[in-house]
Amino acid sequence: MILTGQPLGQILKEMELVSEFDIQEALQVQKEKGGAIGRILVEKGLISEKDLTSAIGRQAGMDSVDLETATITSELIDMVPVNIAETYQVVPVEFDGSTLTLALSDPQNISVLDDLKFMLNLEVKGALADRDQLEKTLEAHYAGKSESMESIIGSMKGDDFEIVDDGREKMMDMEQLEKDVNAAPVVKLLNMVLLTAIKDRGS
Missing domain, CATH: 3.30.300.160 (Type II secretion system, protein E, N-terminal domain)
Incomplete structure (x- = not known):
């Protein structure tokens, strides 16, 4: 997704949620105290969280969704x-x-x-x-649909596991694999799948 480059304050103004005066006041607060202009406007009570989400979505060229009212089957x-x-x-x-x-x-x-x-x-x-x-x-x-990384590791016995790959045995560093859970999402997911497979193999 590519941001449109249009300032968030301008988008909120086009949505008729704030005035130019509101934007300038928020920009002054931002200059003095820092923070995102959208968050400042929420804290001032000028827009709602839903308004902010909708405006950010428009800035990113995305639709927004209200999960409180969405029907998720x-x-x-x-x-x-x-x-x-x-x-x-x-x-x-x-x-x-x-x-x-x-x-x-x-x-x-x-x-x-x-x-x-x-x-x-x-x-x-x-x-x-x-x-x-x-x-x-x-x-x-x-919630409750899968085991966490910690529960999978906690149920294992021993410090190392042997994995046979093309007839060659390799030792897997379980501690390093656990640390990798904090890596990029793809790495994190693959490690979760791998740990689950290791557990199933040993049961």
Whole structure:
């Protein structure tokens, strides 16, 4: 996704949510204290969180979605495995038969949609959602559906595991693999899958 380059304050003004005077006051606060202009306007009570999400979405050329009112079916949830949803912090909100719409909270992270298009083997597009709403929705629909990285590692016995690859045995550093959970999303997800496979192999 590419930001339009249009200032957020101007977008909010075009949406008839704030006046030029409001924008200038917010810019003065930003100059004196720092902070994002959208957040300043929310804190001043001039716009709502929903207004801010909608404006940021418009700035990024994205639709926005209100997860508090969205109808998220079990069929939609089944289209995105829990490990992918939690790793990438996305929630499926609509499928029109060819394109899956995913709610996310970062409009500038284009690599997320590129990764998911490949991993889900579907055309995908993003819709901007409030971060708090997204976290609550993930918790409501995906909580308890999979084991965490820590629980998988905790259930293992021994410090090292042997993996046979083309007839050659290699020792896997489990501590390093656990650390890699904080790496890029693709690495994090692959490590989760790998750890799960190792656990299944040893059971």
